[in-house]
Amino acid sequence: MGGFVVAGPSGFLAWSENERLLVQHEKQIAQLNELRGQLRNRVDLLDPHQADPDLAGELLRRNLNVAHPDEMVMLLPQQR
Template sequence: MKNIRREPKFARDRAVQGAALGALLLMGGFVVAGPSGFIAWTENEHRLSEHERRIQQLSAERERLRNRVALLDPNHADPDLAGELLRSNLNVAHPDEMVMLLPKQP
């Protein structure tokens, strides 16, 4: 009978299995805490909701400015807005007018 030594092959198999297990654990760690893992996914959803809210605010501001620009059209400007801008920017008022400054509303 031949003497078969299996110890070196057995040790090599264990090393390969250990390396495979380490690689699987590393991949599992990336699934949970990697740059596109579960933790990052919830953070990205939170950022997305914040950005969508900011987009809505900026859209409302853009519409307000678009309306104001339309009122300042040189061909047919709104007289009330033109008077308001003249008074606020140039500090112009008639002698009989009383100026009351109100806090700006968002």
């Protein structure tokens, strides 16, 4: 019985592993919440009733390769 207290699945040895996993999952949740906020902002900017003209122009140029002959398009790497 005492062995389970020390080395069991919820014993003292497993406690530090569970705590490490908890910290790791909390970091992952924070990153996903930040990404969700960025995506929510982008969706809000693409509202069909009042789309942000800068974002709409950027998407047109990137996805459809639409540009005036005198324009120079510079693609920057996506930030994550």
